[in-house]
Amino acid sequence: MNHALVNDPDRLGTLRALHLLDTPAESFFDEIARFAAHLAGTPIATVTLIDEQRQWFKARVGLELPETPLAMAICLYTIMSSGIYVVEDTMKDPTHSSNPLVTGSPYLRAYAGVPLRMENGHVIGALAVMDTRPRRFRSSVLEGLVMLAQQVVMHITLRQQKLELELQTRRLREAQRIADIGSWELDLTTHTFQISEQVYRIYGVWHAEPQAPLIPLDRYLDYVHPDDLASVQRALEDARSGVRPMDIVHRIVLADGSVRHVRQHAELIRSLDQHLALAGTVHHVTELIEKQAKRELLEECIERVSDTVMITEASPLDEPGPRIVFVNKAFENTTGYRRDEVLGRSPRFLQGPGTQRCELDRVGNALRHCLPVQSELINYTKRGKPFWAQLDIAPVAVRSETPTHFVSVQRDVTRRKEDEHYIRQLAFYDALTGLPNRRLLMDRLAHALQIALRHAQSGAVMFIDLDNFKTLNDTMGHDKGDILLTLVAQRLQRFVRKSNTVARFGGDEFVILLEDLDPQSDMAATQARILGEKILGAFQVPFDVAGYRHSCTPSIGVALFNGEPVGPDEILKRADVAMYEAKASGRNGLRFFDKGMQCRVNKRAALDRDFRKALQAGEFVLHYQPQVDQSGQMIGVEALVRWRHPHRGLLYPSEFMWIAEDSNLIVELGDWVLGQACRQMALWQRRAGRPVPGISVNVSARQFHHPEFLPRTIDVLRAAGVDPRSLKLELTESTLVDRIDDTVAKMDTLKSWGVRFSLDDFGTGYSSLAYLKRLPIDEVKIDRSFIQDILCNQDDAAISQTIISLCQILGLNVMAEGIENESQRDLLAKQGCKYYQGYLMGRPVPPELL
Numbered sequence: 083m084n085h086a087l088v089n090d091p092d093r094l095g096t097l098r099a100l101h102l103l104d105t106p107a108e109s110f111f112d113e114i115a116r117f118a119a120h121l122a123g124t125p126i127a128t129v130t131l132i133d134e135q136r137q138w139f140k141a142r143v144g145l146e147l148p149e150t151p152l153a154m155a156i157c158l159y160t161i162m163s164s165g166i167y168v169v170e171d172t173m174k175d176p177t178h179s180s181n182p183l184v185t186g187s188p189y190l191r192a193y194a195g196v197p198l199r200m201e202n203g204h205v206i207g208a209l210a211v212m213d214t215r216p217r218r219f220r221s222s223v224l225e226g227l228v229m230l231a232q233q234v235v236m237h238i239t240l241r242q243q244k245l246e247l248e249l250q251t252r253r254l255r256e257a258q259r260i261a262d263i264g265s266w267e268l269d270l271t272t273h274t275f276q277i278s279e280q281v282y283r284i285y286g287v288w289h290a291e292p293q294a295p296l297i298p299l300d301r302y303l304d305y306v307h308p309d310d311l312a313s314v315q316r317a318l319e320d321a322r323s324g325v326r327p328m329d330i331v332h333r334i335v336l337a338d339g340s341v342r343h344v345r346q347h348a349e350l351i352r353s354l355d356q357h358l359a360l361a362g363t364v365h366h367v368t369e370l371i372e373k374q375a376k377r378e379l380l381e382e383c384i385e386r387v388s389d390t391v392m393i394t395e396a397s398p399l400d401e402p403g404p405r406i407v408f409v410n411k412a413f414e415n416t417t418g419y420r421r422d423e424v425l426g427r428s429p430r431f432l433q434g435p436g437t438q439r440c441e442l443d444r445v446g447n448a449l450r451h452c453l454p455v456q457s458e459l460i461n462y463t464k465r466g467k468p469f470w471a472q473l474d475i476a477p478v479a480v481r482s483e484t485p486t487h488f489v490s491v492q493r494d495v496t497r498r499k500e501d502e503h504y505i506r507q508l509a510f511y512d513a514l515t516g517l518p519n520r521r522l523l524m525d526r527l528a529h530a531l532q533i534a535l536r537h538a539q540s541g542a543v544m545f546i547d548l549d550n551f552k553t554l555n556d557t558m559g560h561d562k563g564d565i566l567l568t569l570v571a572q573r574l575q576r577f578v579r580k581s582n583t584v585a586r587f588g589g590d591e592f593v594i595l596l597e598d599l600d601p602q603s604d605m606a607a608t609q610a611r612i613l614g615e616k617i618l619g620a621f622q623v624p625f626d627v628a629g630y631r632h633s634c635t636p637s638i639g640v641a642l643f644n645g646e647p648v649g650p651d652e653i654l655k656r657a658d659v660a661m662y663e664a665k666a667s668g669r670n671g672l673r674f675f676d677k678g679m680q681c682r683v684n685k686r687a688a689l690d691r692d693f694r695k696a697l698q699a700g701e702f703v704l705h706y707q708p709q710v711d712q713s714g715q716m717i718g719v720e721a722l723v724r725w726r727h728p729h730r731g732l733l734y735p736s737e738f739m740w741i742a743e744d745s746n747l748i749v750e751l752g753d754w755v756l757g758q759a760c761r762q763m764a765l766w767q768r769r770a771g772r773p774v775p776g777i778s779v780n781v782s783a784r785q786f787h788h789p790e791f792l793p794r795t796i797d798v799l800r801a802a803g804v805d806p807r808s809l810k811l812e813l814t815e816s817t818l819v820d821r822i823d824d825t826v827a828k829m830d831t832l833k834s835w836g837v838r839f840s841l842d843d844f845g846t847g848y849s850s851l852a853y854l855k856r857l858p859i860d861e862v863k864i865d866r867s868f869i870q871d872i873l874c875n876q877d878d879a880a881i882s883q884t885i886i887s888l889c890q891i892l893g894l895n896v897m898a899e900g901i902e903n904e905s906q907r908d909l910l911a912k913q914g915c916k917y918y919q920g921y922l923m924g925r926p927v928p929p930e931l932l
C-alpha cells in the first residue's frame with residue numbers, strides 16, 4: 083500500500099483545515115449516507131475521512147463503529163485509486179479477505195467507494211456503500227454514487243467557506259471591540275444604517291437594546307450632542323454629495339446622559355445591491371480626546387508659567403551634549419533665543435565665562451547617575467548678559483525603564499542673588515568705602531590666626547587712625563569727611579596685595595591685615611614697617627576733597643602674630659594700643675606693639691575715664707596769665723585750663739587736652755571754660771581796686787565750628803553779665819582757614835556784639851596774608867616758639883619783625899607770648915611790639931592770686 087500518499091502532509095493539511103474530523107453528526111452528511119445506501123441497495127453506507135492513523139466516519143448507515151484503525155479501512159484503497167473502487171466479494175479478494183471487518187462483524191463482503199477529492203486535488207476520504215453479501219454494482223448505481231460524492235465535496239467546500247466567513251466576522255468583531263472602532267453603512271436610498279456590534283457598544287446600547295439590523299438615520303443622529311449636530315449633518319451631507327469624505331470628531335449623548343467623543347470617518351461607496359451608500363467607521367476617542375485635552379492644558383500651562391521649562395534627551399551627557407526637544411515661552415523671554423534656534427542643540431550654549439565649572443560637574447555627575455539635581459548657575463542670554471538661574475532637573479522615563487529625557491525647570495533668580503549680594507555687602511562691607519567691614523575683618527583675622535598657628539606663619543595687623551579727622555568732619559562737614567575717608571580707602575588699597583585685607587574698622591579707623599609675611603619675626607616686622615612707611619609717605623600728598631586740598635596724616639599701630647595662640651580681639655587691641663602710642667608721640671607715625679605699651683595704654687584709658695568724671699566732678703580750674711602793655715600795665719589776662727587731678731595733682735593742657743580732642747569732650751570742656759572765664763570776669767569787673775580790663779579765652783576748632791557756639795557764647799555773656807567788649811577769643815590759624823565764609827560770618831556776628839578776636843600761635847601754621855586780611859581779627863599773637871630763641875636766632879628775630887610790621891600795616895595789635903626775660907621784651911619793643919605775655923610779666927595763677 084502506498085502510505086506516502088496517505089501520509090502526504092498537504093493532504094492531511096487539507097483534511098485538518100476543513101475542521102471535519104471528530105465533529106458531531108450533521109444532517110446533510112447523514113442524509114447523503116442514507117441516500118447512498120438506498121441508491122445502492124446496501125445495508126451500509128458511510129462518509130469516511132482518512133487521517134494518518136484511522137478511518138473516521140462523518141456519517142454512517144448500518145454501521146456501529148465510529149472509526150477503525152487504518153489497517154481495517156477498505157476506503158483507504160478508494161482514496162489511493164484514481165476513481166471508483168469496487169470489491170464484489172471480499173472473501174475472494176486476497177487484499178481484503180483477512181480484514182477483521184470481513185472476517186468478523188459486520189462481515190463485509192462487497193464494497194464500492196468514490197474518493198472525496200477536494201478542489202485542490204487532495205483526497206480526504208470516500209463515500210462508500212457496503213454489503214454483507216457478495217454482489218455486483220450496476221453502473222447506474224456507481225454513477226449515482228459519484229454524483230453523491232460530488233455533492234459531499236461541494237458541501238464540504240461550502241461548509242468550509244462558511245466557517246471561514248464566520249471566523250473572519252468574529253475576528254473583525256474582536257478587532258473592532260479591541261480597537262473600539264465600529265463600522266456602519268448608510269444606505270443613501272433607504273436612509274438606514276447597518277451598524278456593527280461595536281457601534282452599539284460605543285453608543286452604550288449593547289445591553290440595553292437588542293441589536294436592530296437596520297437603524298434609521300434620524301435615530302442614529304438622535305445620539306449626536308445638540309451642539310455638534312449641525313456640523314455632523316454638514317459632514318454627512320458633504321460625504322453624501324461627494325464633496326469630501328467625512329472626518330469629524332463630535333460628541334454623542336448616551337441614554338444615561340453621559341457624553342462620549344467619537345470620530346466618524348466615511349466615504350461614498352456602492353453597496354452590494356448597487357445602491358449609493360456611505361461606508362463609515364466610528365472610533366470611540368473619549369479617552370484620546372481627554373488625554374489630548376489634558377496634554378493641551380499641560381502644554382498651555384507650561385507655556386504660560388513664568389519659569390523656564392526645557393526638555394532634553396537623556397544622552398549623550400558628554401560632547402556634544404543632549405539635544406533640546408522642548409522649551410517654553412518663558413525660555414524665549416528669559417534667554418532671548420527663539421525656540422527654533424535652540425531645538426536640537428545642547429543647552430551648553432547657555433553657559434559662559436562666569437558659569438561655575440564645579441557646579442556644572444556636580445550637575446553632570448548627578449545626571450549621569452540618573453538622579454534629580456538642583457543648582458544655581460550663571461547662564462547667559464543671547465546678547466551675552468549673564469543671569470542667575472535656579473535649576474531643578476529631573477530624569478524622565480517615557481515608555482522605558484531608564485530615563486529617556488531630562489526636564490529642567492529654571493527660574494531667573496538674578497534679583498535674589500543681587501539682593502543676597504547686597505545683603506552680604508551690607509553685612510560684610512562698609513557702605514561708604516566698599517572695604518570689608520569690622521565683621522568681615524574679624525572673620526578673616528580669626529582665620530588668619532588659625533592658619534598662622536597651624537603652619538607657623540607670620541602676619542600683622544596695622545591699625546590706622548586718621549589724625550585730626552574729627553576736626554575736619556566738624557569744620558568742613560560730614561560730606562567732606564566722607565569724601566576723605568573714601569580717598570583714604572582708595573589710597574590704602576594701592577599698597578596692599580589682593581591676598582591681604584584693607585578694612586574700615588569704624589569712623590576714621592582702618593585696619594590692614596597682612597597674611598603673607600615672612601615666617602621669621604624680624605623679617606615680618608621689616609616687611610610691615612616698609613609697608614607702614616610707604617603708607618605714611620603716601621599721606622604726604624594732600625587729598626583732593628571735592629576741590630579742596632586737604633593734608634591728612636595717619637597714626638599707625640602694628641601688631642605682629644606668628645603662631646602664638648592669640649585671639650583676634652587681642653591682636654587688634656595690641657595694634658590699637660600701638661596706634662595710640664603713635665598718636666601720643668606726635669601723630670603721623672608708626673609704632674609696633676610692645677609689652678610696655680600696654681601699661682601706657684591702660685594709663686591712657688584710665689585718664690580718659692577720669693577725664694569724663696572730672697568734668698562732672700568739677701575738677702577743672704582756670705588759671706589766668708596777665709597780658710601787659712609797654713608800660714607794664716595789665717591790659718587783660720589769658721584763661722588757661724588746669725586739671726586738679728585727685729591723685730596726680732595739677733595737670734597741664736599738654737597732658738590731657740589730646741584726650742579731650744580725641745573724644746567729643748573738647749566741646750563740653752570749652753563751654754565750661756568760656757562760662758567760667760566770663761563768670762570770673764564778671765567778678766573782677768565788680769571788684770573794687772584792681773580791675774581786670776579784659777579776658778582772653780582759647781577756643782578750639784571743634785568748639786568754634788559747633789553749630790551751637792554762637793548762641794551759647796551770647797548766652798554765656800548775658801548770663802554772666804559781662805561786657806562783651808572785655809572778651810577776646812583766641813583762635814588758631816587752623817580753626818580759621820576751614821570753611822572761611824562760615825567762620826567770617828560767625829566772627830562778624832560776635833564782633834557786632836563787641837567780642838574781639840586774637841589769632842593765636844601765629845607763624846606756626848598757614849600764616850597766609852590773604853586770610854589775615856579777610857578775617858575780622860583784632861590781634862595777632864606771635865608764637866612763643868619764635869620768642870624763645872629770638873635773641874640768638876636771627877631767623878626768629880626776622881620772623882617776629884615781619885609779623886609785627888605786617889600787623890602794623892594791617893592795623894592789627896601784636897601780642898608776643900612766652901616772654902621770659904627783659905632782653906626778649908626789649909628787642910620786641912624795639913621791633914614795634916606793644917603787648918606782652920610771659921613768665922616775665924607773670925605766670926598763670928589761680929584767680930585769687932591775681
Ligand SMILES: Nc1nc2c(ncn2[C@@H]2O[C@H](COP(=O)(O)O[C@H]3[C@@H](O)[C@H](n4cnc5c(=O)[nH]c(N)nc54)O[C@@H]3COP(=O)(O)O)[C@@H](O)[C@H]2O)c(=O)[nH]1
Nearest residue numbers: 722723734735755780781782842899900901902920921926
Ligand atoms: N582750647 C583751649 N586750649 C587751652 C586752654 N587752656 C590752655 N589751652 C592751650 O593749651 C596749650 C598749653 O597751655 P598751657 O600749658 O597753659 O601753657 C600756656 C602758658 O602757660 C604758656 N606760657 C606762657 N608764658 C610762658 C613763658 O614765658 N614760657 C613758657 N615756656 N610758657 C609760657 O603758654 C601757653 C599759652 O599759650 P597760648 O594759648 O598759645 O597763648 C596752649 O596752646 C593753650 O592755648 C583752654 O581752656 N582751651
